[in-house]
Amino acid sequence: MSFTQTEVNYEKIKHRTMSFFIHIFLVLVSVSCIFPLWWAFASSLKTQETVFTDHSLFPASPHWENYANAWTKADFGLYFLNSLFYTTIVVIGVLLIASMAAYAFSRLRFFGKNILFFILISTMLIPIPGSFVALYVVLNKMHLINTRLGYILPQINAGLALGIFLMKTFFDQLPKELEDSAAIDGCGLFRTYWYIALPLARPALAVLVIFNVLAVWNEYLLAMLVLQDRTLMPLQRGLMAFQGVHITQYPLLMAGIVITTLPILFVYLLLQKHTINGISGGLVKG
Amino acid sequence: MNPKTKQIAASYVFILPALFLFLVFSVYPFFKVFQISATSWDGISPDAAFVGWNNFKDIFFDNPVFWLSMKNAFFITVLALTIQNLLALFLAFLCDRDIRGGNIYRVIFYLPPVLSGIVVGLIWNWIFDGNYGLLNHFLAFIGLGDICRAWLAHPQTALWAVAVIHLWKGFGWGFVILLAGLQSIPRELYEAARVDGANSWVVFKNITTPLMIPVFILVSILTILGTMQIFDIIIATTGGGPGYHTEVPMTRIVAMIVGASKLGYACAMGVIFGLILLVLSLMQIRASKMMRQV
Numbered sequence: 001m002s003f004t005q006t007e008v009n010y011e012k013i014k015h016r017t018m019s020f021f022i023h024i025f026l027v028l029v030s031v032s033c034i035f036p037l038w039w040a041f042a043s044s045l046k047t048q049e050t051v052f053t054d055h056s057l058f059p060a061s062p063h064w065e066n067y068a069n070a071w072t073k074a075d076f077g078l079y080f081l082n083s084l085f086y087t088t089i090v091v092i093g094v095l096l097i098a099s100m101a102a103y104a105f106s107r108l109r110f111f112g113k114n115i116l117f118f119i120l121i122s123t124m125l126i127p128i129p130g131s132f133v134a135l136y137v138v139l140n141k142m143h144l145i146n147t148r149l150g151y152i153l154p155q156i157n158a159g160l161a162l163g164i165f166l167m168k169t170f171f172d173q174l175p176k177e178l179e180d181s182a183a184i185d186g187c188g189l190f191r192t193y194w195y196i197a198l199p200l201a202r203p204a205l206a207v208l209v210i211f212n213v214l215a216v217w218n219e220y221l222l223a224m225l226v227l228q229d230r231t232l233m234p235l236q237r238g239l240m241a242f243q244g245v246h247i248t249q250y251p252l253l254m255a256g257i258v259i260t261t262l263p264i265l266f267v268y269l270l271l272q273k274h275t276i277n278g279i280s281g282g283l284v285k286g
Numbered sequence: 287m288n289p290k291t292k293q294i295a296a297s298y299v300f301i302l303p304a305l306f307l308f309l310v311f312s313v314y315p316f317f318k319v320f321q322i323s324a325t326s327w328d329g330i331s332p333d334a335a336f337v338g339w340n341n342f343k344d345i346f347f348d349n350p351v352f353w354l355s356m357k358n359a360f361f362i363t364v365l366a367l368t369i370q371n372l373l374a375l376f377l378a379f380l381c382d383r384d385i386r387g388g389n390i391y392r393v394i395f396y397l398p399p400v401l402s403g404i405v406v407g408l409i410w411n412w413i414f415d416g417n418y419g420l421l422n423h424f425l426a427f428i429g430l431g432d433i434c435r436a437w438l439a440h441p442q443t444a445l446w447a448v449a450v451i452h453l454w455k456g457f458g459w460g461f462v463i464l465l466a467g468l469q470s471i472p473r474e475l476y477e478a479a480r481v482d483g484a485n486s487w488v489v490f491k492n493i494t495t496p497l498m499i500p501v502f503i504l505v506s507i508l509t510i511l512g513t514m515q516i517f518d519i520i521i522a523t524t525g526g527g528p529g530y531h532t533e534v535p536m537t538r539i540v541a542m543i544v545g546a547s548k549l550g551y552a553c554a555m556g557v558i559f560g561l562i563l564l565v566l567s568l569m570q571i572r573a574s575k576m577m578r579q580v
Contacts, residue, residue, distance in 0.1 A: 022380050023387075029377065030394040033458070036409045037397070039420070043412075052418040097303045104300035108293065116301070123312055131560075133543060133552045134315035134322060140329060157311040160304055189296045218402035220518045221536075225543065236404045240522065243408065250412070257405050268400045272393050275400070276462055 037261070044070075044254035051250045063251070070255035075230065079238030080259060086152060086234055087216045093156040094212050095205055098163025103193050105164065106171035107179070117168070123161050136225050144226075151226050151234075155219065159212045170204035171197065206274045210267065214275075217264055235260040323553035329543070334550060341554035352555060355526075355533035356562070362449045362534075363513040367506060370453040374460030374505075381461075382468040392465065395458035403455070403518025410451045411523050414438045438524050444531045451519050456512070460505050467501035468494070503574040507567050514563055535559045 043051055045062035071077040104110070105117050135154055136145075144150030174197065182192045198205075223237040233241060239256055268275055323341055327334030345352055377395065381388045398406065413420045416436025425434050437447040471494065479489050517536035520526060526533040526541075535555065542552035 019385060022383075022385060026377070026380060026385075026391050030391060032454070033394050033397050036406075036413065037401075039413075040409050055423070097307070101301045101304035104297045108297040108300065110294050110297040110301075116305075120304075120308060123308075123316075131312075131315040131319050131556065133539065133549060133556050134318040135311060136543060137318060137322065137329065137549065138310065138315055153307065154311045157307040160308060164304065189293070189300075193300075214400055218400075218404075220402065220404050220521070221540070224521075224540070236402050236518075239404055239408060253408065257408060261401060261405055264400055264402075265397075268397075269393070272396075276392060276396060 040254045040257050040261075044251055044258050046251050048249060048251060066251045066255045067259070070252045070259060074242055074249075074252050074256060076235070076238060076242075076256045076259050078231065079233055079235045082232065082238075083217060083234040083236075083260075084263075086148070086155070087213055089152050090155045090159065090216045091209055091212045093152070094159035094163050095208060097156065098160050098208065099167045099198060099201065099205070100193065101160070102164045102167030102171055103197055105168045107176075107197075108189075117164075120161055121165055132221065132225070139226060146226065146228050146232065148232060151222060151232070154222060155216055159208075159215065162211065163208050166204050166208060167201065170201050174200060203274075206271065207277075210271050210275050213267055214264065319553045319556055322550050323557050325550040326548075327550045328547040329549040330547070337550065341551050342558070344551070345554055345558060351530050351533060352535070352538050354530055355535050355538045356559075358445055358532060359514045359516060359534040361445060362452055362516060363510055365449045366453060366456060366509050366513045370457045371460050371464075371505060371509060373453075374457045375464050377457070377461045378464040378468055381465055392462065395461050397458065398455045399459040399462075401455070404522045406451060406455050407519045407522025410447075410454075411438065414447050414523075439528050441528050441531050444524055444528055448516075448520060448523060448532050451523065452513065452516055455519070456509070460509065463505055464498075464501060467498050471497050499574060503571060506574070507570050510566050510570060511563060514559075514566070 038057065042057050042059060044066055045059045045064065046054055047063055050059075071080075105113060139145050139150045139154070142150075144153070178200075179192050179196055182196050187195070217234075218236065219234070220236040220240070223234050224240075227233050227237060230238075230241065235256075239253070239260060242256055243253055322334070324336060324338055325334035326337045326341070377391075381391055412418070414437035416422065416434075416439060419437070421437065422434040425431060435443065437443045475493050476489060479493055484492070514534075515536055516534055517540070520532055520534055520537055524532040526537045539552050539555045539559070542548045542555065
């Protein structure tokens with residue numbers, strides 16, 4: 001009796017020590033993820049004089065005016081509004097165009113449907129790193145270099161393949177009865193799509209929103225190739241432009257980094273279930 | 287108009303916007319890249335001189351920097367495939383057990399992947415800085431002041447430092463996918479194996495690994511494609527320097543467009559780089575299939 005008792009305790013202790021060390025390890029990794037971000041935030045509240053000597057994680061006298069300066073004098077307000085504009089337009093564009101095309105691919109019959117879908121999806125899988133050079137050439141020909149449209153259209157296009165794929169998968173699983181009865185009631189094709197299919201597809205749309213918000217907000221390469229005017233630049237490009245000119249103004253640069261990062265953190269934490277499930281679910285199942 | 291033709295017309299209206307963008311910004315550039323790669327063109331003058339294979343010849347025989355950049359990207363890729371993905375797998379294993387706060391860890395580990403490469407690069411710039419860098423402060427504090435240096439500006443350490451930044455940004459992404467894979471394995475399989483007296487290693491080898499192979503393939507291919515095309519982190523930290531120590535294919539191609547205005551040459555580099563990526567992915571699939579048979 002006493003023998004089994006000690007064995008049980010031994011198992012229990014072993015299990016507890018084990019999970020103690022596991023947690024220590026996981027916490028250490030977590031700290032390594034968060035620390036650089038917090039460091040940037042803490043530094044954004046210091047002054048140019050103290051930022052390299054004061055290593056506190058909670059500055060004693062926080063200089064919030066750095067944010068006002070970053071917003072107005074360093075133009076991060078301008079970049080922020082640009083980023084907001086680009087992200088909104090691209091996301092709306094992708095949602096509309098991808099869901100319409102996916103609806104056609106899922107519900108309608110037309111010539112060349114399967115081949116078209118196959119070609120579209122294969123661009124998602126085949127890497128064509130060189131084609132951004134040709135994209136630059138195309139934009140140049142269309143006189144879209146250094147315009148907002150030239151930055152928006154390629155990014156809508158970039159979101160389409162995944163968007164159509166996800167939305168078609170979703171529409172395929174959706175029962176057709178509701179739409180059929182709407183059609184019998186004389187509801188046209190577009191109205192059926194708009195009032196019945198699209199509202200039902202909200203979970204898939206949420207995944208698309210988060211994917212595209214992250215992609216567009218964090219985009220740099222295209223912004224670098226297409227946009228030269230400061231007034232057109234999004235945040236990522238603005239950060240690089242700022243650090244190129246004012247390399248030593250660390251607190252303002254860090255404030256710019258925080259301004260760039262906060263919205264994405266907010267969206268991520270708000271929709272984190274959709275984000276993580278969307279990424280893992282979409283990939284592992286697909 | 288009869289209903290059938292009306293329906294067909296409507297279908298085309300539905301796919302037309304997508305089709306238009308796709309043709310103009312994906313299909314046309316894809317073919318255009320091959321055509322431009324056979325020319326010498328600055329991107330501005332109306333006609334480009336046809337030069338045949340000259341760009342490709344030059345890249346293969348006269349452009350050691352491009353191949354060095356390929357080697358650098360390959361080096362980072364190998365580190366990502368091993369260190370980053372093993373860490374991701376290990377963490378996924380730990381979180382696959384029913385531990386408290388598993389979801390919080392998941393949210394935190396996925397933070398670096400949602401940040402932009404530019405933001406990550408700029409922050410780490412400071413950590414690795416020679417004069418004010420946090421890493422040097424820490425090393426001096428624990429008595430290793432001798433090895434302090436400007437990690438991103440030193441020829442011996444620059445590529446490693448860039449790789450560390452990339453791994454830091456990437457492991458959470460691998461973790462999330464691998465964890466999803468692990469969680470899709472039915473628990474009953476594990477229980478049955480335990481009842482049969484199998485130990486952890488046997489369970490890992492005979493149940494987890496075979497079921498996870500498709501996920502491993504997916505993660506490896508995406509790691510290869512993502513890491514070989516690394517760009518934002520490099521631009522925000524070293525810009526390819528010191529010398530050519532952290533040049534990668536993407537920085538070389540962009541330098542040809544922005545700095546040198548040699549668009550034909552840039553396209554030829556893009557074609558070669560694209561083919562190499564394709565071969566790498568196919569090799570990965572082949573290797574994984576062979577492993578599955580063993």
